[in-house]
Amino acid sequence: MAAEPKTKYDRQLRIWGEQGQSALENASICLLNCGPTGSEALKNLVLGGIGSITVVDGAKVEAYDLGNNFLLDEGCLGQSRAKNVCSFLQELNDAVKVKFVEESPVALIDTNPSFFSQFTLVIATQMLESSLLKLDLICRKSNVILVVARSYGLTGLVRISVKEHDVVESKPDHFLDDLRLHNPWPELKEFAASIDLNEKDPVVHKHTPYIVILVTLAEKWASSHKGCLPATRQEKKEFKDLIKGHMLNIDEENYQEAMDSAFKVSVTRGISPELHQIIEDSAVNVNSTSSDFWVLVAALKEFINKEGGGEPPLEGSIPDMTSLTEYYVNLQKIYQAKAEKDCNEIERYVREILKRIGRDTDSIPKSVIKTFCRNSRKLKVCRYRTIEEEITSPSISELQKYATDEDYCFSVGFYILLRAVDRFANNYNRLPGVFDSEIEEDVSRLKAIAVSILNDLGLNGSSLPEDLVHEMCRYAGAEIHAVAAFIGGVASQEVIKLVTKQFVPLTGTLIFNGIDHKSQVFVL
Amino acid sequence: MAEVATEGRWKDVDRLLSRHGNLVSAEFDPRPNLREDIGEYVKVLVVGAGGLGCELLKDLALSGFKNIDVIDMDTIEVSNLNRQFLFRLQDVGKSKAEVAAKRVMERVSGVNIVPHFGRIEDKELDFYSNFDIIVLGLDSIEARSYINSVACGFLEYDADDNALLETVKPMVDGGTEGFKGHARVIMPGTTPCFECNIWLFPPQVKFPLCTLAETPRTPAHCIEYAHLIKWDEAHSGKAFDADNPDHMLWVYKEALKRAELFGISGVTYSLTQGVVKNIIPAIASTNAIVSAACALEALKIVSGCSKTLSNYMTYNGQEGTHIKVTDFFRETDCLVCGPGTLIEIEPSVTLAEFIEKLEKHPDVLMSKASVTHRGNNLYMQAPPVLEEMTRSNLNLALYDLLGKVAKDTVHVSGMTEKNGKRSSSLRKLRVSFKGVSAGPTDMDTR
Structure with missing residues (x-):
């Protein structure tokens, strides 16, 4: 008996859709070490229908596994x-x-590095720095995404390593809708002009959509203000008064919506600084080895500089608003038509570029171009430094910023100490605190190592909270189930974002603080 | 299943429980048998055996808890299987609480989980008073509110309005939606209860009926029209059942017709289900993260092995990964967890005299008060039928009506004046009877 996948996966299809689901089903994941952290991460991915998993672990099940790993029993x-x-x-x-x-x-990392190139993504759990450095190089070479997860007492970390991860469907929660009220195109203006704001029929008056109200009144405002739109606080207030003046009744929700959205008339023209940075990235000079993403960005850049007149392609959808059905549906069509026109221009550029770089001009399907255009204001490019770069030259300013912050100094401390325990393990062939009798000695040993790491980075060793050093020794590398479930859970959520190429993955190293939960992401 | 003697099985969690630390609670008493004591003496209730509940049961069982109860009224559905990892396809239709309890007991020897297949409202207060800590894995505001009021109902205050520690029933609450979630610790009387900042949970948006009937614009409007208006028109008296696929199909088809009529696109069967059932998207990873945080806090609260979350954590993995902790304040006059206004009266005062006193009492100033005591109506001003039923109580002494205790809590509702504006309001009052001492017989009246 098999469940209908549509029903079984219903609650997640509502988040990442069929596209995201099929990306998951095509992914192959490798897990290194299946203690609770790794097992929990995989459990979440298997439930969601990941394509294939390969678990690498040489250990035999011991008693302690039964105390922290639900997937194992007597x-x-x-x-x-x-x-x-x-x-x-x-x-x-x-x-x-x-x-x-x-x-x-x-051992596998040393004996068979090419083993890893078959996977979409490798999750490395509970591994020491020395092995991670090697693994990271191997993964980078074969363009395999690496997700590192570690649980250690009440702390732990999750980190992503990949040269570049590009996101088209970043699906941000709060993002200003693309209405172009500050810069309406002829068809929209024409439609607005066809509706009389002084309409006598009260039902029509209170169902005139705010887009029409704002386009009309912005034009009226501009004609009496030398063609400028409201810019200063005073002008914005006066503009709102102008809207209010057109109300017949204070309960007209469409006018209330118009006043609430009045600021949309005054937004700055053109693209956001983030998008500007992307279209100015050197990768936009595409060649035959460029990814589809950068081909699309190159086409986007052409469009913005030419047809767009500084604006990206129109997104094409409008939010719900008080309106007669007819007005609303007409507005939807006007927005969709403009979006389609913009998309066609971009498509033309895409085909041209593909031809120029010697690729099949049909190698990027129209549907992909459409999705790209709809999301072009929200593109994300995530680049990660190698683990080696992070270890040898982390961003000192980032660490300094948080080291002195009352809320986040523990996270900085844990970051340094997680590195220090690995060095301790290299020196003593064991983790600090594993013997009850040597805890106090280990505290001073670990502290000396941590202070030297801080000093090597040019940071003040005295900023390390003494209590945290003791905590690390108390943990003795314990993999607490609840902590492992948290860290493994975060790792699996990041894997989903990376594989579906939807939403924005973790941008740095997440340090888990299980003491007061003031965890923090450091971009190192 | 009895615990098989496996030396070193609990090595990892015992590091935390048996060793001293400096970032721990003041009551922390580390010792080798602390975990065993928690397992033996601490009783924990898990409310909900769904996405969060399954994870919570696993996490708590592997944190050393051995006496666990779980309550859930739902049965297993196919759409649970993408995250509720204790359930299999062949379990569809069975009680979530029962299957979840059985699966965890099969895998973690030594733990005892008692399932309760039923509604939280149907359990006696005594049932809830049994537990040392309550962990909530719910998806509804109403259910959270109910458990919160039950747990806060056990809370007592001393004369200086300090919560009596032995009456505090800690709660840990989790919730998720898509890539986002929250975990919070509620120490009634110390940290805000669910009701203190209920505004964190905004009510669900409902479409105005006139929009549905006259100016539909979105596919959701068409669906709600079919669901809320057209169904009743077409099926006189037959209630709509969201779990009946035929009913859902009918709504979908009607919505589709309406959408075509108005030129609206985007009505799908999946969207119809989503709108009608108000489906909240849910994934395994977020549930795992939030539950793990909740279970960890539960372990810290009962053992003291580390400082606890203070007091509200949000997790957002949608755009990058953001974890934020907010230390919310308690509303000292919260109707649910606050001590209530103290009113001192003679034991001879009748209910009628008490109601009269409230009009002049400087801290209350309430006219036409109706009085309830633990959900029982003592006197109701309206409706007439209730007024008549409760009228005979007016001449009885309040002391007798409250069961002859030195001190007790009543709720009163009536009209109050604030800044010159009259409005109806609800107040919690602590009634103390002069000259009556709180003897041992007055304890534990709940």
Whole structure:
């Protein structure tokens, strides 16, 4: 018996749609180490219908696994951890291809680096810095995304490493709609002019959409203000008064909406600084090796500079607003028509560019161009430094900014200490605090290492809270289930964003602070 | 399932529970058997066995909790399977609480989970008073509000309006929507209760009926027209059932017709379901994150092994990953968790005299008050039928009506004047009877 995927995945299809789901189903994920952090991350992905997973873990199930990993039980004791985790995962979703490799990830990185190139993405959990540095280089070389997750007592981290991740459908929560009230095109002006704001019929008057009200009144305003739109606070207030003056009744919701949206008339023309940065990026000088994304950006740039007159293509949708059905549907059509026209211009550029760089001119489908145009104001380019770059030369200003912040100094401390425990492990071949009898000595040893890391970075060693050093030794590398579920959960959420290419992934290193939950992302 | 003796099984969580720390609560008493004591003596209630509930049960069981109850009135549906990992396709139709409890007990030996397949409102107050801590994994404001009022109902204050520690029932509450979620710790009497900042949960937007009937513009308007107006017109008396696929299909087809009539595009079956059932998108990862934070806080509250969240965390993974903690303040005059206004009266005062006193009492100034005591009407001004039923109480002594206790809480509603404006209001009052001492027989009247 199999469930209809549409029904089973209904609650997530409402978030990332069929496109996102099929991206997940085409992805192959490799997990290194299947302790609770890794197991929980995979559990969430398997439930959502990820294409295939491969678990690499050389350990046998021990007693402590039963105390922190739900995917293992007494029957698994002494057997392969990878195999048993996989059999539980398979039970969760038979549509997922589940494989395991019973081998130590640390050894695999050294003996078979080409192993990793077959995957879309590698999740590396509970690994020391030395192995991560090697793995990161391997993944970068074969363009495999690396997600690092680590749980350590009441702290932990999640970090992404990939050269570049581009997002078209970033789906921000709050984003100003694209109505062009500050810069209406002829068809919109024409439609607005066809409606009389002094309409006597009260039903029509209170159902004249605010887009029409604002376009008409902005034009009226401009004609009496040397062609300028309201700019100063005083002018904006006067503009609102002008709108109010056209009300027949104070309960006319469309006029209330017009006053609430009056500011949309005064928005600055042209593109946002973020988009400006993207179209000025050097990658926009495309060649045959460029990604589709940059070909599209190159076409977008042409459009903005020519037909767009500084504006991006119109998004084409309007929010709901008080209106007669007829007016509203007509407005929708006007916006859609303009969006389609803009999209056609962009398509023309795309085909031209593809031809110029020697690619098949049809290699980017119209549907992709359409989605790109609809989202062109919201494009995101995420670039990540290599782990080596972060380790050797992190952004000092970023660390300094938070080191002195009362709320976030713990997170900075944990960041340094998570690096310090790895160095400790290299020096002593064990984690600090594993022996009850040596906790106090380990505290001073770990502190010395952490202070030297801080000093090497040119930071003041005294900014490290002493209590945190003690906490780290108290944890002794414990993988607490709830912490692992949190860190693994974050890692899986990031994987979903990276694989579906929707929403914006974590932009730096997330340091989890399980003491007061004041976790923080550092862009290092 | 009895716990199999496996040496070192709890090594990881025991690091936290058996070792001293400097960033812990003042009551923290680290020792090797602290986890066992928590397992033996702490009773935890998980409210909801859905997306959050499944995760919570797993997380709590692997945090050392052994006495867990879980309550949920729902049965398992296919659309739960993308995140409620304790359920399988063959479980569809069974009780969520029962299946979830069974699965966790199968995998984590030594833990005992008692399922309750039913409504939270149908349980006696005694049931809730049994638990040391309540963890909420819910998706409705009403259910949160109900549990909050029950937990805050156990709270008592001393004469100086300080919450009596032994009456505080801590709650940990989680919630998610898509890539976003929250986790919060509620210590009634100390941190804000759910009602203190209910504004964090804005009410659901409802479309005006005239828009649906006369000026539909969006596919949702067409769907709601079919659902709320057309259904009743076409099916005299037959109630609409959102779980009946035939009903849903009918609404979808009607919505489609209406959309065509008005030239509106975008009505789909999926959207119809979403609008009619008010479906909140949900994914496994966000539920896992929020539940883990809640379970961790529960462990910290009962053990003291670390400072706790103070007191509201939001997680937003939509645009980058943002975690924010806000320390909200308690409303000291909150009707649900506040101590209420203290009124001192003689034991001989009748209910009628008490109502009269409220008109002149400087801290109340309420006229035409109706009085309720633990949900029972003592006197109601309206409607007439209730007034008549409760009228006979007016001549009885309030002391007798409240069950002869030294001190108790009543709720009064009536008209008050504020800044020259009269409005109806609800107040919580603590009535204390002069010359009556709070003897041992007066304790535990709840």
